[in-house]
Amino acid sequence: MAVQNFDMPLANVDTEVLIVGGGPVGLTARALLERWGVRVLLVEKHRRLSPFPRSRLVNVRSMEIFRQLGLATRITAAAFAPEYGRIRFRDTLYDRDFATAAMVGINAPVPESPVLGVVTSQDRLEPTLLAAADAPVRFGVELIDLTEETDSVVALLVDRDNGDETRVRARYVLAADGANSTVRQLRGIDTMGPGALGGVTTVVFDADLNRWCARQPAGVYFTAHGSFLPLYPEGGWAWFAPTPEDPARADWPGLVSRALGPSAEVRAEVLRVQHWVMNAFVAERLHHGRILLAGDAAHAIPIIGGLGMNAGVADAHNLCWKLAGVLHGWAGPSLLETYETERHPVADRTLRQAVANTQLLLQVQNRRRDQLQGAEAAPDRIELPWSEEYFAQLGLVLGVAYDSDAVLNDDGTPPEPPDSGTDYVPTAEPGHRMPHLWLRPNSSTLDTFGERFTLLTPDPARWERQAIAAAPWPLGVEALPREHIDFCDLRPHGALLVRPDGHIAARWRDHPPSDAALHHALTAITGSTSP
Known part of the structure; x- marks a missing residue:
């Protein structure tokens, strides 16, 4: 630097x-x-x-x-460590979980990414x-x-x-x-x-909370008195809660200690306080x-x-x-x-x-509040209103599909965006993120993108001639193992043109239709006036 x-x-x-x-x-x-x-x-x-x-x-x-x-x-x-890729719901931090969920893609590897x-x-x-x-x-x-x-x-x-x-x-x-x-x-x-959903205060503090958290790690502990988050592997905590009416006069160490629960008997050492608006x-x-x-x-x-x-x-x-x-x-x-x-x-x-995530979170907290206020003893566990796919977002994270002039669709039909973030189904359709496929040990298709366009093809020799004629665009050709051609809906001489951001820009299922096919495609995708 x-x-x-x-x-x-x-x-x-x-x-x-x-x-x-x-x-x-x-x-x-x-x-x-x-x-x-x-x-x-x-x-x-x-x-x-x-x-x-x-x-x-x-x-x-x-x-x-x-x-x-x-x-x-x-x-x-x-x-x-990956085991912190989990959220836990508790009445207070020192209580047992009444619900928990994994953060998919955080707590353990997923086959869809390297x-x-x-x-x-x-x-x-x-x-x-x-x-x-x-x-x-x-x-x-x-x-x-x-x-x-x-x-x-x-x-x-x-x-x-x-x-x-x-x-x-x-x-x-x-x-x-x-x-x-x-x-x-x-x-x-x-x-x-x-617009503005309300004021939030972040309190960064030190306290010894290991007795309640060390054996059940999480990235976030949601409680009825705010959210507690471990900050660094070596220590430190943050408390997120609604901003009080007079924050300048607030007793922040006392507020954090009370939020931890009356049985915690922990005094928080407050280091920093920040007020902000959730938009x-x-x-x-x-x-x-x-x-x-x-x-x-x-x-x-x-x-x-x-x-x-x-x-x-x-x-x-x-x-x-x-x-x-x-x-x-x-x-x-x-x-x-x-x-x-x-x-x-x-x-x-x-x-x-x-x-929707916020509404799901409120559902859990409201259901638990109703249980605690009921005549009968509250159960130890409640069922979460979502699947194990943490707030149903994996499809939104990896399933983004673009429809624009920078994508040449196979048949003129725009890619289907995910209806929600719940499911991710890998596909080699133009507009989608190129799926992760292993090209060789420790080398993913995703490792070939970044600073150029990439042609993925089971027949590199045939496409190299097109690539040489593709100046001035930055372009590389990568061999696609034949074991992946059916998944990519390619024939032995086909190719995928992948943009530098990893999204598929065009697909030729078989050999190039003309000697200038790649040049024409890059001209259209980039809006270029190159001859």
């Missing part, structure tokens, strides 16, 4: 992409764009990375993306993402105005320490500046959805001229189910190769329009799923 870059003077800076916001989404975009050779500047109004745990779950799809960036092993090493998601804290994840690239970052620098010009955007920035103002000219602006996005507000982009909305637009929204700026997702940050990482993964293509000249500007076409429906479905 080139620390000297972080303090570079901003006077008269030109860059290809200005990223506004230094959370996981902005930092992921910075790393992806640097891999593509794009000049990037990231600015973050806060003076340092957040010290709060915030997002807690890195799901399977995000870990696949981080595996492409070479970060998965490092992230896993700082995270909890990686395992993890429970970790955002303040552990962000330093790893920051160190993943050398592109310059400026903390304590706030965006205060934007002016769109014909071929660029001029951003007015202010240094929050000394008040100095600077103008930065960028070809594009990627707004990853959170639910209260300044960029979104400056462009007048409205939002759709319930639920999707921006009306994700693309405004040369400005693109990602992460919470594009969609604020309630925290139940851990979908929000992961949806933002997927935004960046979808967008960055498209930005690189336009900036490097092998894609037309129309390719960027497919970002909104593809990701806006996903944001809508993700918001609906998170709201």
Whole structure:
């Protein structure tokens, strides 16, 4: 990590992409764009990375993306062991579980992916993402105005320490500046959805809770008095609860200790307190001229189910190769329009799923409250209103299907999006994420994507000739073992064209229909004017 870059003077800076916001989404975009050779500047109004745990779950799809960036092993090493991939419901933290459920893809490997998601804290994840690239970052620098010009955007920035103002000219602006996005507000982009759901307080504290938790680990313990979350493998806790009416006068150590339960006899040592608003909305637009929204700026997702940050990482993964293509000249500007076409429906479905998750959680808590208030003794267990597929989200995580000009469907029929996130059925239909298939020991199909288009074919020699003629697009050819051709609905000379983000862009079931088939397909997919 080139620390000297972080303090570079901003006077008269030109860059290809200005990223506004230094959370996981902005930092992921910075790393992806640097891999593509794009000049990037990231600015973050806060003076340092957040010290709060915030997002807690890195799901399977995000870990696949981080595996492409070479970060998965490092992230896993700082995270909890797989047995923490579970939620537990208790009346108080010291009571027994009255319900529990596994986080699928977190608590144990799934055959649909070569990686395992993890429970970790955002303040552990962000330093790893920051160190993943050398592109310059400026903390304590706030965006205060934007002016769109014909071929660029001029951003007015202010240094929050000394008040100095600077103008930065960028070809594009990627707004990853959170639910209260300044960029979104400056462009007048409205939002759709319930909006603010209520105030929440996060209390980070130290306490010895091993006697109730060590033998029954979990990523989250839901209780009637708030949610308790272990923060790091070596210790530390967080308590999430509704913000009280007068938070400035609150006795936070006392509140946490009482929330633990009268029999706990534990005094919490409070370290940090953060008040925030849980939002639920999707921006009306994700693309405004040369400005693109990602992460919470594009969609604020309630925290139940851990979908929000992961949806933002997927935004960046979808967008960055498209930005690189336009900036490097092998894609037309129309390719960027497919970002909104593809990701806006996903944001809508993700918001609906998170709201459903919240309703499911309330069902459990309300049912338990009714039991405790009944005349008879409450049972030790209650049946959960969902399957073991933690809040029914695996299909939403891995089953995303895109329908846009950047996908050539076999017969003109758009891919079917999942009705819900419950089930994931791997498929090699265009528009879908290319399924994980082992090409050879320890090498997945997913390992062949990231910085180029990829042709997966059982007949590489035949397609190599097409690939050589496919300039200027970055393209590689990978042999697909014949044991997988039936699953991919290919014949011995067929091929799948997979985009850099791992989604299938086109499929030829048999040999190429013409010598220019691949060239024509890439021209159409990327909106290119190349001959």
